[in-house]
Amino acid sequence: MCGVFGIFNSKTPAEDTFYGLYSLQHRGQEAAGIVVADYSKARKKTIFKQHKGMGLVSEVFRDETVFDTLSGYAAIGHNRYSTTGSAKSTNNIQPFSLIYRSGSLAIAHNGNLTNARKLRNELTELGVIFQASSDTEIIPHLAARSREKEPVQQIYEALQQVQGAYSMVLLANNQMIAARDPYGFRPLALGKKTDPLTGELAYVIASETCAFDIIQAEYIRDIEPGEILLIDHLAVANEKPTSLFLPPSERKARCIFEYVYFARPDSFIFGNSVDKVRRNLGKNLARESSIEQTPGEKELTVVSVPDSSNTAALGFVRESNRAGRPARFEHGLIRNHYVGRTFIQPGIQSRDIKVRSKYNIVRGVLQDRPIILIDDSIVRGTTARMLIKLIREADPKAIHLHISSPPITNPCFYGMDFPTKRQLLTHMFDSIENEVDEIEKIREYIGVDTLTYLSMPGLINSVPSFEGESCSYCTACFSGDYPIQVNEATTDKEEND
Numbered sequence: 316m317c318g319v320f321g322i323f324n325s326k327t328p329a330e331d332t333f334y335g336l337y338s339l340q341h342r343g344q345e346a347a348g349i350v351v352a353d354y355s356k357a358r359k360k361t362i363f364k365q366h367k368g369m370g371l372v373s374e375v376f377r378d379e380t381v382f383d384t385l386s387g388y389a390a391i392g393h394n395r396y397s398t399t400g401s402a403k404s405t406n407n408i409q410p411f412s413l414i415y416r417s418g419s420l421a422i423a424h425n426g427n428l429t430n431a432r433k434l435r436n437e438l439t440e441l442g443v444i445f446q447a448s449s450d451t452e453i454i455p456h457l458a459a460r461s462r463e464k465e466p467v468q469q470i471y472e473a474l475q476q477v478q479g480a481y482s483m484v485l486l487a488n489n490q491m492i493a494a495r496d497p498y499g500f501r502p503l504a505l506g507k508k509t510d511p512l513t514g515e516l517a518y519v520i521a522s523e524t525c526a527f528d529i530i531q532a533e534y535i536r537d538i539e540p541g542e543i544l545l546i547d548h549l550a551v552a553n554e555k556p557t558s559l560f561l562p563p564s565e566r567k568a569r570c571i572f573e574y575v576y577f578a579r580p581d582s583f584i585f586g587n588s589v590d591k592v593r594r595n596l597g598k599n600l601a602r603e604s605s606i607e608q609t610p611g612e613k614e615l616t617v618v619s620v621p622d623s624s625n626t627a628a629l630g631f632v633r634e635s636n637r638a639g640r641p642a643r644f645e646h647g648l649i650r651n652h653y654v655g656r657t658f659i660q661p662g663i664q665s666r667d668i669k670v671r672s673k674y675n676i677v678r679g680v681l682q683d684r685p686i687i688l689i690d691d692s693i694v695r696g697t698t699a700r701m702l703i704k705l706i707r708e709a710d711p712k713a714i715h716l717h718i719s720s721p722p723i724t725n726p727c728f729y730g731m732d733f734p735t736k737r738q739l740l741t742h743m744f745d746s747i748e749n750e751v752d753e754i755e756k757i758r759e760y761i762g763v764d765t766l767t768y769l770s771m772p773g774l775i776n777s778v779p780s781f782e783g784e785s786c787s788y789c790t791a792c793f794s795g796d797y798p799i800q801v802n803e804a805t806t807d808k809e810e811n812d
């Protein structure tokens with residue numbers, strides 16, 4: 316998934332970007348980096364400085380003295396969750412920074428390009444040398460080959476050639492540029508911050524608004540699908556960044572899975588509150604649930620799989636009570652906060668270990684009573700299967716697993732790391748044609764008493780609608796309805812390594 320951040324006209328751009336990335340850590344845990352733009356009086360031009368490394372933001376920037384080398388007036392940053400190109404290669408750490416005909420260019424990209432393989436082959440044939448194995452480096456190469464003079468025009472030309480998902484922020488000499496693909500797959504927001512001492516304005520770009528809150532910046536609006544926004548000193552002085560627009564796509568395709576799992580509940584994405592949507596998912600799940608209290612049970616006991624399903628569980632409990640089925644939320648699982656997100660860990664081996672070390676059971680809550688266990692999604696099934704084994708140790712009367720999204724049946728080519736069917740739990744049961752039987756097999760495999768997924772209408776009903784759009788969301792991993800047909804998908808993530 317990845318988190319991107321950018322700030323323009325700040326006295327402390329590297330520090331601001333560090334905090335921005337810190338709050339976007341949930342979007343990528345593999346690597347992090349910051350590129351700063353500084354004006355060099357000696358060279359009479361903007362120069363870029365950078366610091367990047369493998370691991371969490373706090374690990375990469377552990378040594379505070381690195382900030383002494385990162386002074387400047389603007390910066391961009393990136394947290395990586397790999398989708399194309401090895402997770403382990405240091406060459407794939409973003410932002411990428413390079414020097415070309417028009418000066419310096421740096422890019423931080425969230426998303427995944429669907430024609431990366433084709434473009435890379437074409438460019439390689441032309442003699443272009445790639446350093447990274449990810450898709451992102453294609454964009455600056457295309458921009459560098461443009462005959463346009465202005466970087467923003469070069470980027471416009473480059474983006475007309477790439478397909479797929481990109482929400483990104485770039486530094487081009489003394490300008491910051493933000494761009495979002497015409498489908499709007501990934502979120503990207505514009506904010507501003509006023510210096511309390513000088514009153515000076517800084518513009519901020521981030522994947523999610525939680526990155527604004529941490530540096531006390533204010534949300535202005537989303538970068539629109541297809542928009543390329545240019546911020547420079549003139550835009551700051553006039554308080555008016557300028558925009559170009561790419562040709563519109565025939566539909567929009569905001570990733571619905573961002574609302575289900577990925578984004579933080581305190582963020583606004585696609586102009587709406589993640590908390591609110593996640594509560595809706597829980598409410599709709601409660602409406603679809605058929606679990607009733609057993610005789611002698613005062614209330615249904617609802618336990619969430621922390622953290623990402625906490626909010627859906629709250630919505631579930633609220634709706635259940637409203638509908639006359641008394642329910643209470645209980646902390647039956649305690650999460651070790653020093654273990655990161657498990658689903659976005661590369662390599663099945665490390666995911667397994669993480670799940671084992673991530674959760675502990677609270678016996679008093681789980682023992683001897685039926686529980687409704689809520690999680691937001693099942694991808695590979697690692698979490699659910701391991702967790703159920705663990706919960707059984709507390710001897711509950713029954714486990715009713717409720718998932719606040721429909722079964723994931725298709726790969727994602729737009730920035731989630733499940734690019735082949737093989738990686739999905741549902742694939743194990745693909746030969747079963749009847750959906751009810753398939754869910755029964757999954758239930759058996761996971762080892763729960765009942766298994767309820769939210770329906771497709773329940774999912775769609777939970778997310779806000781956009782006026783005048785015939786289709787606003789990508790639901791491909793749930794529905795198979797792909798906004799961009801992917802014939803040549805980079806389904807082998809490490810093919811360039």
Ligand SMILES: O=P(O)(O)OC[C@H]1O[C@H](OP(=O)(O)OP(=O)(O)O)[C@H](O)[C@@H]1O
Nearest residue numbers: 622623656657658693694695696697698
């Ligand atoms: O079926 P799987 O492949 O195991 O993936 C699904 C699980 O992964 C996610 O949680 P994760 O632990 O990544 O993040 P969280 O701590 O934010 O809930 C998601 O919420 C599910 O619990």
Ligand SMILES: NC(=O)CC[C@H](N)C(=O)O
Nearest residue numbers: 316317397398399425426
């Ligand atoms: N998840 C993402 O946004 C990944 C960005 C880019 N495709 C990479 O693999 O580095």
Ligand code: SF4
Nearest residue numbers: 570572727789791792
């Ligand atoms: S396929 Fe799923 S995860 Fe990928 S962009 Fe579409 S909704 Fe999001």
Ligand SMILES: [Mg+2]
Nearest residue numbers: 620621622623
């Ligand atoms: Mg989870």
